[in-house]
Amino acid sequence: MTEVLEPFVTAARDGGADFAALPTPTTPAEWLERARLVRRILEVDAAERDAAGATPYDEVAVLKRSGLVTLLGPVAEGGGGQEWPLAYRVTREVAAGDGSIGQLLGYHYLWFWAARLVGTPEQIEAVETQATAEQWFFGGAVNPRDDDVVIHDEGDELVYHGKKSFSTGSNVSDVTVLEGVVSGTETHVFAIVPSKQEGIVYHDDWDNIGQRLTESGGVTIDGVRVPWAAAAGFRDKVYQPRVYNTLNVPVIQLVFVNFYLGIARGALDTAAEYTRTTTRPWLHGGQERATDEPYIVDGYGDLTAKLWAAEALADAVADEQQEIHRDPDALTEQARGEHEVRVAAVKAVATNVALAASNAIFELTGARATRASLGFDRFWRNVRTHSLHDPVAYKRREVGRFVLTGELPQPTWYS
Template sequence: MTSTLSRDTTVHPDRSAWTETPSDSAGWIRRAHEVASILAADAVERDRAGATPHAEVALLKESGLVTLLGPVEHGGGGQNWVTAYEVIRAVAAGDGSIGQLLGYHLLWFWAARLVGTREQIEAVETAATQNKWFFGGAVNPRDSDVTITDNGDTISYTGRKSFSTGSHVSDVTVLEGVLETTGAHIFAIVPSNSEGLTFHHDWDNLGQRLTESGSVTIDNVTTEWASAAGFVDKEFQPRVYNTLNVPIIQLVFVNFYLGIARGALQAAADYTRDTTRPWLHGGFDRAVDEPYVIDTYGDLTTKLWAAEALADAVAVEQQKIHDNAWDVTAEERGAHEVRVAAAKAAATDVALEITTRIFEVTGARSTSSKVGLDLFFRNVRTHTLHDPVAYKRREVGRHQLIGELPEPTWYS
């Protein structure tokens, strides 16, 4: 658990040291903080420019974070999801967009483990780790207009998705669609430069501007049946672990929300110490001595630490499921989803509160666009609308009242 809000203020860490792979979780988390410090230095300027984040993804590759979950024998970090969530949180403190990109990438890197056969898992993780693939995904569940045609030895995807996070910067893209003949959902990984795959670069939203989450057209994109995740002889091999994609991605959300909140609180504290003026009628010489300023930072820090502690505890609980992936039960999965829902609700509330209330203790001049404190709010406000947090609280409430476990859906 992160117990302080201190941050690595080194703007230019020694990147030559990145040629060596960290040997433990602590080393990877330090590496993530180094990446965050590089990103934070010009996050506001890059957000304004809105350029496709090729350099930022190259940074994630250079640092090794893209292979954090990859097998050690193939050059990966060999880390688990407990470390991965802390890494996502650290990177998001420097730049929320890149924290999201990394989090989504790690989920799609893991997708073969979620739904693939043992042979597919081995093949995908070997290739992805050795080649440092960066993953994108065209799997927006609100759009059910991608159909799959069975061509015999191959399958072809055709349709459109409104959102495809990481599109222009990915090496490979996870596609999802519905097989015309049976209605089965099929996931497959294809090269992002595949013929017929067109990313429209039309993401123009309030926040998370560098996530390349625009729409995609999929026109007869063809791949081998052998790449259909979890299918053997054109039949899917189901297990409960297949449904863990939602708890994973929701906990990814939790951690980059908390990372953005942490970054906001750190940036605000720096501004208050260095720039904010005390109120002229308050009787104090420094803003940091104002009682209401002290109280606000104490309040927000306490709430952030509490939300981080819950997120860390839920991550540990989830790791036990990952460690028992082939035998996890529906009851274990459902009980875990309730805990994830609670963490999601807590992270949403605290991130929105922190990114809003920091202006109360930084002063009117802190609203200047060159200061950039608005970036934290815009990022959190944008992504927390992904799915209504009220439905997360409903999962928790119904479990508390009647012991109900949520049924697996695209959002629960």
């Protein structure tokens, strides 16, 4: 970040800076620079905001004003016109500044793209056009581990009723993706609905130790009406499945990977600055500066090497996935399964690296770095909380079975 942008960083946190005054990004490199600017804005008071746990309205406003929300949207409507590999890297960069906001942005990209996952061509165009032009911020209430939301077919309309224990993005979202099963059938229906309506009640009960600003509490859905025409992927109430429809898990798992790696980068960068400026050498070590302590130098070198390797694998797998996105109808079950194995491998690596880095920073910064006001524990709390989403052992098992027997993971709704 150049010095000329420092005043902008401070002003942007208070809503007083206009991103429109900056050149509009057009290339992946320029969009990454924009993401780094957002990171700088978020990290200024990340510890304080984590402690407060307040609804991140201002942070989502920064994502909108910066243009990151419409990164995947059509250029004609003011979007970035970019692809998933860049969206993953942008998510990683934002998460380095604030893990919660990185998760919110990554999930937003997932749900923005969901029209392409299951929608008809007409629905895809309509959703992406309106979402981009109006800068919709997406949330989702589709946790498959809960009981299915029940949908009643009332002729021209579908009516959703049920509860979900998680609804990431709830209060800060403009629209929410719902998923349920039509009563008396096994037909699953996705739909995008306004987040603020009488039929949706957010419980505001997210009280976990990490990812505290993700608005991930429970939700009650009671009488939300959706026209059949808005049922994603349906024509005349009939759904035509494609192998591409099963790509939801590989995509969301790469979202996880990238905000885990972003949190790890944030932890290491924050700790390194503290080590350079504040950490004292051990009194019996014979060194005058903490930056000369052999165990500290070795620690940063080891963790950074592992993080760089994980980032490189994440980028390679994202590039492989983009080839699938470019020709969705060509995706075979074999190719989809082999890709999910690669995603499982990087998920296992990213989880281990992020947990190790966010824990080890305390050994590299010293006892005084445990002060609550610094909030260095938030990095570990954030990774630890979300990495329990699904057992990483099952990801390693997917890789092991493929290596030993050639068995491919079966598509599921969850993981």
